[in-house]
Amino acid sequence: MLARCGFGRRGLLKFAIAMTSSLALPPSVAPVMAANLAKAKRRSVIWLSFQECTGCLETLLRSSSPTIDQLIFDFISLDYQESLMAAAGSAAEQTLREAMAANKGEYLLAIDGSIPVKDGGVYSLTGGRSNLSMLEEVAADAKAVLAIGTCAAYGGIPKAYPNPTGAVGVEDLVSNKPIVNIPGCPPVPEVLSGVLVHFISFGRLPELDDRKRPLAYFGTTIHDQCYRRPFYDQGKFAKSFDDDGARQGWCLFELGCKGPVTHNACASLKWNGGTSFPIEAGHGCIGCSEPDFWDAGGFYTSLAGGSATGWKSAGIAAAVGLAGGAAAALSTRIATPLEDAPASPPEKTPPEKTPPDKLP
Amino acid sequence: MTDFSFLADDALVDALIMEIAGLLRRLIEHGEAGIIDVLGLPLPPSCVASLEQRLGHGEVTVRLDAAGASEIRETGIPGVWWTRHSNEQGRLVAMLIEVTFVPEILKANIADVVRGAERLPALTNVALRARGADVALRARGAGRPHDAS
Numbered sequence: 001m002l003a004r005c006g007f008g009r010r011g012l013l014k015f016a017i018a019m020t021s022s023l024a025l026p027p028s029v030a031p032v033m034a035a036n037l038a039k040a041k042r043r044s045v046i047w048l049s050f051q052e053c054t055g056c057l058e059t060l061l062r063s064s065s066p067t068i069d070q071l072i073f074d075f076i077s078l079d080y081q082e083s084l085m086a087a088a089g090s091a092a093e094q095t096l097r098e099a100m101a102a103n104k105g106e107y108l109l110a111i112d113g114s115i116p117v118k119d120g121g122v123y124s125l126t127g128g129r130s131n132l133s134m135l136e137e138v139a140a141d142a143k144a145v146l147a148i149g150t151c152a153a154y155g156g157i158p159k160a161y162p163n164p165t166g167a168v169g170v171e172d173l174v175s176n177k178p179i180v181n182i183p184g185c186p187p188v189p190e191v192l193s194g195v196l197v198h199f200i201s202f203g204r205l206p207e208l209d210d211r212k213r214p215l216a217y218f219g220t221t222i223h224d225q226c227y228r229r230p231f232y233d234q235g236k237f238a239k240s241f242d243d244d245g246a247r248q249g250w251c252l253f254e255l256g257c258k259g260p261v262t263h264n265a266c267a268s269l270k271w272n273g274g275t276s277f278p279i280e281a282g283h284g285c286i287g288c289s290e291p292d293f294w295d296a297g298g299f300y301t302s303l304a305g306g307s308a309t310g311w312k313s314a315g316i317a318a319a320v321g322l323a324g325g326a327a328a329a330l331s332t333r334i335a336t337p338l339e340d341a342p343a344s345p346p347e348k349t350p351p352e353k354t355p356p357d358k359l360p
Numbered sequence: 361m362t363d364f365s366f367l368a369d370d371a372l373v374d375a376l377i378m379e380i381a382g383l384l385r386r387l388i389e390h391g392e393a394g395i396i397d398v399l400g401l402p403l404p405p406s407c408v409a410s411l412e413q414r415l416g417h418g419e420v421t422v423r424l425d426a427a428g429a430s431e432i433r434e435t436g437i438p439g440v441w442w443t444r445h446s447n448e449q450g451r452l453v454a455m456l457i458e459v460t461f462v463p464e465i466l467k468a469n470i471a472d473v474v475r476g477a478e479r480l481p482a483l484t485n486v487a488l489r490a491r492g493a494d495v496a497l498r499a500r501g502a503g504r505p506h507d508a509s
Contacts, residue, residue, distance in 0.1 A: 009469040011427035014445050017465075018453035020397075027395035027456060031464060274451045 052113025118166025
């Protein structure tokens with residue numbers, strides 16, 4: 001099958017070498033992985049989108065990595081995805097039922113988006129059915145569940161204070177199936193391909209950490225892998241986004257970078273085909289792959305609780321660049337006087353409600 | 361004042377050279393190949409460059425075109441190969457030091473060899489002429505060569 005698709009043995013072996021490196025497996029495993037992939041049966045994947053913005057799907061589809069669009073889709077059969085499939089309405093529902101029946105107990109269930117549970121889950125419906133009901137039914141016969149993106153993993157932005165829909169992540173509802181969390185807002189696409197290839201090659205999920213994240217990608221913090229880390233060690237910090245230190249690549253810790261407490265592979269895999277990642281573009285990490293990141297303090301408040309001189313202009317510029325509710329939401333986050341901000345805000349503390357026109 | 365800052369990098373390079381030496385001993389004594397994933401090591405670029413420079417260039421450099429370009433180069437130490445794999449966008453996806461007689465990816469696969477052997481007779485002059493006649497006759501609507509008599 002792969003030869004017909006234009007992938008020779010050498011191409012497949014090369015792909016396996018890259019994947020073993022990405023998954024932190026011994027390189028000697030690559031020939032075994034390539035051999036297994038060559039004879040692997042396509043694995044059925046059912047993808048359900050719940051309370052989400054479609055950003056996770058967009059980033060995965062628009063990845064320049066060939067591992068997604070040129071190789072992965074030869075190893076999986078994406079049997080149900082509402083945004084991508086041609087079928088709609090009752091035909092789509094029939095497709096879902098058929099895929100579940102034909103692959104009972106063997107399909108992978110991918111979820112993006114959180115699940116609202118308040119008031120019986122009425123705040124997000126598909127075809128008149130609540131996300132909660134669909135998850136219960138489809139997860140029951142799944143081999144494993146992949147929670148893709150921070151919303152599916154931990155509730156994400158829909159769960160942010162005051163969480164009007166009672167949004168939760170997959171692991172709050174599914175307890176009897178193996179779950180892999182691939183958080184990020186959006187997640188790094190190569191992590192999903194790595195998890196899928198590992199599962200298809202070896203018939204089991206990769207090693208996970210205590211938050212059910214693939215250890216190979218989430219085992220270290222952004223800070224540990226950051227190219228600006230030597231400046232942190234030397235005590236050289238940018239004080240504003242356009243000072244000499246920032247231009248020389250000094251550490252963005254004092255400008256609110258959450259890299260020291262954020263586990264993800266952005267600094268090593270990077271984005272847009274390995275072009276760069278947010279810190280390389282000059283902005284601190286906002287910690288989007290960690291639980292409750294939206295309520296965990298200001299993006300421009302340093303983890304030590306202080307603030308550099310440049311945060312106000314940066315915050316105002318960002319707020320001006322956003323429209324309506326988004327601007328209001330951001331402004332409430334940056335409106336808190338940082339001099340008074342706690343070093344580590346309590347996990348469930350709601351942000352202060354300062355109107356947008358009260359920006360400092 | 362003498363600058364000794366290079367010593368930290370040098371210690372990492374020396375450690376890798378000793379690991380390569382160990383892998384070479386295993387290859388010589390037991391015929392077992394070994395691989396070091398250079399991209400997977402927390403090495404600064406200066407270290408990688410230093411190691412590559414010290415290992416030097418050997419007699420063989422191979423360019424591979426399979427799902428993107430690859431360069432497989434024997435270093436100045438026979439049996440030690442420096443391999444770079446890039447994807448179709450030109451992004452480096454793997455960098456390996458392979459300690460082996462011939463890197464695995466260069467060897468032809470038996471299934472591919474069988475398929476190639478099946479295709480070979482079609483490349484003879486007789487086969488090509490027959491196919492050319494077949495194509496010409498079909499273009500004139502005369503059917504296959506043996507039907508045309």
